Amino acid sequence: MAIPSTETLEAEQASFDATVRVVQEWWKTPRQAHVKRPWSAETVAALRGSETLPVVSNPAALKLWDLLREHHKNGTTELTFGVTDPVGLSQMAKYMRTVYVSGGLSGFSENNYPGMDHADYPWDTVPKVVDKLFRAEVWHDQRQRQLRMASPLEERAGLEHWDYLMPIVADGDMGFGSLTVGMKAAKALAELGAAAIHIDDLALGLKKFTTGQGRTVVPTSEYADRVKAIRLQLDVLGAETLIFARCDTDHADFITSVTDPRDHAYVLGATNPDFLERSWTLREAIKEAITSGKSAAESRQSWMEAAGLKTFDQAVEDAATTAGLPSAKLADYQARVGYGSSLQQRRTAAKLALGETVGNIAFDWELPRSAQGQYLFRQTVQTIVERALVVAPISDLSWARMDQPNYHDLKAYHEAVRAALGPDRMFAFAWGAEWPFPASAGWTDERRKNASAILAREFGVVWQVQPMYMIQGVNMEIEKSAAMWTSEGIGGYFDKIQAVAVNRKPHRVDGYEKMSWCGGYLSDAFFSAVAGEEIAKK
Structure with a gap:
């Protein structure tokens, strides 16, 4: 026989109303007040269970928030690098205050089938690494505290005293392709110890960093939904976990679809009339090359060079210039379109501004689509800025991924976002692994040597990582x-x-033979405590 709940309807409603009040008050705290949520506290309360369990990562998340705000106030930055190994983690604690778990690094070191970072490892790979590292931090903190408490107060000043409870920033990749998987990953990360999660706008299954072309982003709307889904999940959990909203549009060659008009200004189309008349697609050109035994890569390049690839706005500008129209005509067109204007609206504006003949622009963005269906995309600093502004209200830090960072682009991006959001906005940044910092990208020797400090002082970048x-x-x-x-x-x-390790001063290098580091003293203390001995000294 089923046993129904004994809770009355009145008690159930009272419990729900109390949860709503708790959520509303939580959102007013200094940590949460800047977040602009598109849902109500009632929605969050309805998605929670009747009992909200404590989130283990909350202390670390609040610690991270305070740390980054302090850096922001002082114009300084937090420096760290990627780690998956608890042994390495224990050494980082002596110099760093945060640690980073990279998806790419986890794919190399924590995956049964390692390989290049295509985000093709299981979605719970990074959560498992976070769990391992967080537990290692707790254990190191425990065995250090036991050692210190076993010594009289006057002797503790000479003992090691590291802060092993370093907030963990975890790679959420692209949410692994769906809102529900992304929410499950966020839940796992928060529950297993992640103080922050970063989420990007790359396309699942199309993350190709091994070829000259291949980086593919999703539409702006899909990116925004990813960030919102993670925020909603954190709200349901009652998690303080930070969201680093990372935009990977820089050096993106493709976009999965043109469903969002906000992306239309950057989609490339063929403008060669011969190509349009023949409806000759890039896919057909590559197929013909392979069939005839020619190089697919060379055929692809030849087709792209001959197709006259441009954005629609570039095609309009070239048409006006070729026709010798006064600059006022082009200015008229530009005044009629703006952020979010669809391709159809741009076509209409071109005809109204330039006239029916000149304004009938030859442009087809279907012809250059890839074999997987992606559209060609023209990446610019402005695309990164626009996406950052879309997700900023629902996130905590902005992050422009630039594996080959151009100093002038960095400056333009951060200044534009700060101009729109105000000086309180904080930023994160990752430095690539093989970038020579050439002068052609604005890197003088002085800028290269002081790049981390420059980003902190001039651009508000409070957290920097070498993954x-x-x-x-x-x-x-x-x-x-x-x-x-x-x-x-x-x-x-x-x-x-x-x-060298054993005789190093003032502290010998940590290793298994070192009783304090390996937990030998902690084990002995358990035996002593069980035997009834008092193990703490005063």
Whole structure:
């Protein structure tokens, strides 16, 4: 026989109303007040269960928020790098106050089938790494505290005292392609210890960084929905977890669809009348090349060069110039269109401003579509700015991904977003792994050497990461050690590693043989406590 709840309807409603009030008050706190939500507290309360469990990451999230706000006030920045290994994590605590879990790094080191970062690892890969690292932080904090409490107060000043509870910033990738998977990933990350999640606008299944072309973004509307879905999930959990809204539009070559008019100004189309008359598509050109044994890449390049690829606005400008129309005509067109004007609205505006003949622009964005159906996309700093402004009200930090950062583009992006949102907006940034900082990109020697400080002081970038140190830096050190060991054996190891680690001052290097680091003292303390011994000293 089923046993119904004994809760009365009045009690149920009272409980719901109380939850609504709790949510409303929470949203007024300094941590949450800047977020502009498109839903009500009633909606959040209705999506919660009758009991809201504490979120383990909340203390770390609040700690991160205060840390970043302090950096923002001082014009300084938090520097960290990517990590997946608890051993490496324990050393970072001596110098860093946050850690980063990269999806790409996790795919290399924590995946049964490692490979290039195509985000083709299981969606719970990063949450599992976060769980492992968070538990390692808690354990290191526990064994350090036990060691310190086992010493009299006057002796503790000489003992190690690191803050192992470093907030974890986790890579949420692109939400793995659907709102429900993205929400589940956000839930897992928050519940397993992530103080912040970053979410991007790349297309799942089309994340190709191994070829000259391939980076594909989703429409602005889909990106906005991703960020909203994560915020909604955090609200339902009662999680303080920060959202870093990352835009990967820089160096994007494709967009999945043209469903959102806000993207229409940047979609490239063929303007060669011969191509339009023949309806000769890029896909057909590549297929013909493969069939005839020619290079698909060369055929693709030749087609693109001959197609006269332009945005519609570029085609309008060229048509007006070719026809010798006065600049006022082009200005008239530009006044009729703006952010969010659809292609059809742009076509109508061109005819009204330039006349029916000149304004009948030859333009077809279907012809250059890829084999997977993506549209060609013209990336500009303005596209990054526009997307940042769309998701800023629902997120906490803005982040423009620029694997090959041009100083002038960085400056233009941050200044434009700050001009629109005000000086309180905070930013994050990641430095690529193989960028020479050329002078052609605005990098003088002085700017390169002080790039992190410049971004903090001039642009408000409060959190900066080098995601791939654990591949580049650690691999380099292991290679050196492997070469030394195989050539010098235990004698070389003793002189160059063991003796240095054990005799280092003021603190010997952490390692398994070090009782405090490996938890030996903690284990002994448990045995002593079970035996009835008092283990804390005063």
